[in-house]
Every structure is written in C-alpha cells, then in structure tokens.
Amino acid sequence: MNVFARVTAIEYVLPVNSLTNDELAREFPEWNVDKIFNKTGISDRRIIAQDECASDLAFLACEKLLATGTIDRSEIDFIILCTQSPDYFLPATACILQYRLGLSTLCGAFDYNQGCSGFIYGLGLAKGLIETGQAKNILLVTAESYSKFIHPADKSVRTLFGDAAAATLIQASAGGPFLDRFRYGTDGAGAKNLIVPIGGARHPAALNLEPDLYTDDSGNSRTDANLYMNGSAIFEFSMRRVPELFTSLFDDEFTIDQVDLFAFHQANKFMLDSLRRRIKLPSEKFIAEFAHCGNTVSSSIPIALKESLNKGVLVEGKTVVGVGFGVGYSWAGCIIKW
Template sequence: MNQFAKITAIEYVLPVQTLSNEDLARDFPEWNVDKIFSKTGINKRQVVSVDECASDLAFNACEKLLNAIELERSAIDFIILCTQSPDYFLPATACILQDRLGLSTQCGAFDYNQGCSGFIYGLGLAKGLVETGQAKNVLLVTAEAYSKYIHPADKSVRTLFGDAAAATLIQAVAEGPCIDRFRYGTDGSGAKNLIVPIGGSRNPAALNVNPELYTDDSGNARTDANLYMNGAEIFEFSMTRIPQLFASLFDESFTVENVDLFAFHQANKFMLDSLRRRIKLPAEKFIAEFEHCGNTVSSSIPIALKESMLKGVLTEGKTVVGVGFGVGYSWAGCVIKW
C-alpha cells in the first residue's frame, strides 16, 4: 500500500537572551530604533548564551514537540538535523541528539548543512524516506546559532540574524500527496557572498589564531573568523532566482490561485516586500513572521508556519507554497497540503 509524507506537528524555541533594537541602537548610535526597524522589520532577536549551542535549542524544540503529541519516542525512526553551527565537525550532531532525546538505537540520524533553503530540502529528504517505505515518522530539526559567528561590531548582520530551532514531525499517511512539486537550485559561484572564511579544512582555525580585524566601507568590523554577507549580491541573487523558481512550481493544473498562503524564507522586511512585489503576490496571503525573532535561517519557514497556525491563519485543508533561499547559493520550493 502506498504511503505519503505529511507534516503533522511543528514546534519551535528561541533562546532566553534577547537582543532588542534598543540594545543595537546603544551599540550603533548612528542607527536609532526606528531606522533599524524600518530597514529590517525586526523588533528583536534572540541569541544563545556563551555556553549554549544550536544543539541545545534543537533538543528543547524536540522535547516541546514530543511532549505535545501522542507518539512514543520509540516510534521515531529517523531524525534529520539541518545546521551550519554543529557542536563538532564530527560526529554528527544528530547522533548526539538521538541519544540525548532517548530515541531508539534503530533510529537513523544525520546532519546536513544547508542554511536558508534547509527546511524545504529537509522536507524533500523526509518525503523520500517516507514514500520509499524507509520510515514512518521522521523528525526534521532545524537549528542555528549564527550569533556565535557574528562580530559584535558588524551591524550589517547583527541586526538581522536571530538564533532558533524548530522541530517538525513528518508522518506516513494513507492519502496524498501532501508535500509535493519540489524544485531545487544551486549556484556555488555565490558561496563567497555569505560565508565564514576561517574554521574549516580550507582555512583551519588552528592556523589563524589571531585573525586580522578589518572594517568595510560601511563601517562594519569583523575578522575572517566571523560571518560575512555581501547584502547587495544576496539581494540581486534573490530577485533573479526566486521569481524563476516560483514560476516553475505552477502549470495549467496548478496555478497561483490554488494557493492559500505563501511561506517564503523570512529574511527581512525589505527582501520579502521586494520579492512579493516582483512576483505580484497579495499581501494577505504572504506570511511575515519575523518581527519577534529576526532571520532564523533554516528555522524561519517552520516558525512562520507555526505562528500562522497559532493565529488561525493556517488551518487544515489549506495549500501552502514554501520557498527557501540564501547561503550557497541555494534555493528550493515545494507545495504543502495542510
């Protein structure tokens, strides 16, 4: 008998420590609270403490989900973790999470490093596991602590990114498809535009103990051990590739009019408003849920979906188009039947 993959639950957590626009305005006097909000659409973002990692957020999100549903932990037969801030280069953080959560040793587990398109990629992976009969209950976890990579004097990224984790349960159901029409794209020539240059095998941290601090033309200070983002190039990539990706999701049998909600990666207000106008989507169908948490990378779409559920906007039977894009360059889209 055929089985189909369906999202049946989502939970998310944010760190306790808050970085508000007021905090940022004190650090960057040339940017007041109103200017920060007008540029980003973000009021606050949460960041991990010194001794807190993305895996801690992931654990808390999974615990929240597992405590909210009627499913034994032994029934989880796969855990997939999307993170670019793992505990270690090896082993995979998903393996550590499996043990910490008390999941079965018969459970598969792996990490993947994908960033802002990661949730859509994860749904595609989960669909493959479920619909080929390899799994019935997949725990898709997205968790990032980008704040650990951000230099405190770099307002270009410090104002945007927040730390978070989300846990999404994908289960086998008898009728579907419920997650479908996947489209993917990659352009590695843009890798240099959103990157932490030091820390991997190419430029090991051990050989770069005291990286040079430099200041760019906009007054942002960082070292090559910190996150660097070329905002202009990322914007240009998004305005070019994402409308093309979006158009590829539709045909004569499935049109934009068939969609109830659009859940794009929650990058920032300027980016989302620009994309919505470029693609000509109605504002009332376009989810924007980042004011309270910032750009949470791979967790931004599941957070947006959960907030829409809590507000009664996303209900059973609705059709959602999900679109992720960013670091890599990487982009992906799919259709989700709720």
C-alpha cells in the first residue's frame, strides 16, 4: 500500500505582549493609526518577552497541539524546526525541544534556517521523510522572534513583524497524494536585502561593545546588529518571482479552477494586494489572516490555515495552494489537499 504525507492538525501561539498601532503612532507621530493600518493591514503585533526565546513559543505550540489528543507524544518520531532565531549557534534548538517535550530518544530532530518560505520547505521535507518510510508522525514547528533583531527606532520593520510559533502535525496516510507539486527557487544575490549583518561567524558581534547607530534617508535608525530590510527590493523580487512560481504549479492536469483557497506568505496588505491583482486571483479565495499578529515569517502560512479552519473556510476535501517567499531570496510553492 502506498503511503502519503498528510497534514492532520495545526496549532499556533502568540506572545502575551502586544504592539498596537496606537502605541506606534505615539512613538512615531509622523505616522498616524490609519496610515499604519492602510499601509500594512496590521493592527496588532505580538512581541516576545525579553527573557523568552522562539523555542519557548515553539514548546507552547507543540503542547497545544498535543493537548488536542490528535496524537500521543510517544508516537512522534521526527521533529523539524524552522527558525532564524535559534537559542544557540549549537546545539540545534530542535534537540532541546525534543527533550523539553518529553519525546522519544528514537525521534529524529533538526533545525533549518529558511524564513518566509520555511513552511513550504518543511512540508516538502516531511513528505520526503514519510513517503520514503523514514518517519510516520512528524511535528513541523515554525518559530520566530524577529523582534529581538529589530531596533526600536526602525519603523520600517517594526510596523510589520510579529513573533509567533506554529506546530503542524504531518502523518502517514493512505489515499493521497495530499502534499504535491512542490516548486522551489533561490537567488542568493538578494541576501543583502533582508539581513542581520553582524552576529554570525562572518562578522561576529564584539563582546561588550555596542555597534554604531546610524539613520537612513527615511529616518529609520538601526545598527548592524539589527534587522535591515530593503523594502523596495523585496517588493520587486516578489512581484517578479512569485507569479512565475505560481504559474509553474499548473498544467493541463491541474488547473487553477481546481483550487479552493490560496494561502500565500502573510507579508503585509500592500504586498498581498499587489500579488493578488498581478496574478488575478479572486479575493474570496485569497486568505488574509495577519491583522491580529503581523508578519510572522515562517509561521504566517500555518496561522492563516488554522484561522481558516477555525472559521470553517477550510474543511476536509478542499484544495489549497501554498506559496512562501522572502528572505534569502527564497521561494516555494505546493498543493495541499485537506
């Protein structure tokens, strides 16, 4: 009997602390509440506590999923963690999470650093592990705390990003394929356009020394230890690569009319509206679930899917196109049959 990988459950958590448009407008008087919302589509971002890490959110998301009773923790035989804010350079945060969750020592575990396309990449990895017989029950965890990289005086990114974690259960099942038509792309020439310049091995952070603070032409202040985003370059990349990726998912055997929902990386309102118009997608099939949490990087697509499940928009039998794109540059797409 053929075995196929299938998504069977999703849960997510957001930090307790929030950053609202009212708070941002008080800090940046040149941006009022309406301007922030109209540009980003975001009203609230959740911000992790100073003494918390992305792994703390990951743990809570996994425990929330396990508490549903969908699966017993003893049955989990692999954990895949997507994060760009790991607890340490080494060991892998997935190993720490395996121990903290009380999973079997026969469980495989690894991290991968992929950002906004990370959820789709993770689905592809899980499909490969399950359909080659290496695993049966996989926890795909996405967890990010970009707020730790953001300078408080940099409104260009502070208005966009929120912290979050999601846990997605992928299991072996008959009657598939349920995850199909994976497409990937990479262009490392764009690495410099969404980056934290220092802190890694190439440019280590100097101990006990604060890097220089500088202000760009738009009045945003940051250091090289903070997140930098070239918004116009990211937008141009997305408008060029995402439609190409999207088109590659379809042919005579699988047409756009067979798709019930489109779940793109939940970047911001301006980006998603522009992509939807460029590709000519109907708004009623296009998921937009980021107003309450902001751009949560690799967790944005599973959050969007879970919210669609909660609202009864996504039900069994539906077909979803998932598309992730961003930091790297990296992009990926696939078909998810629910």
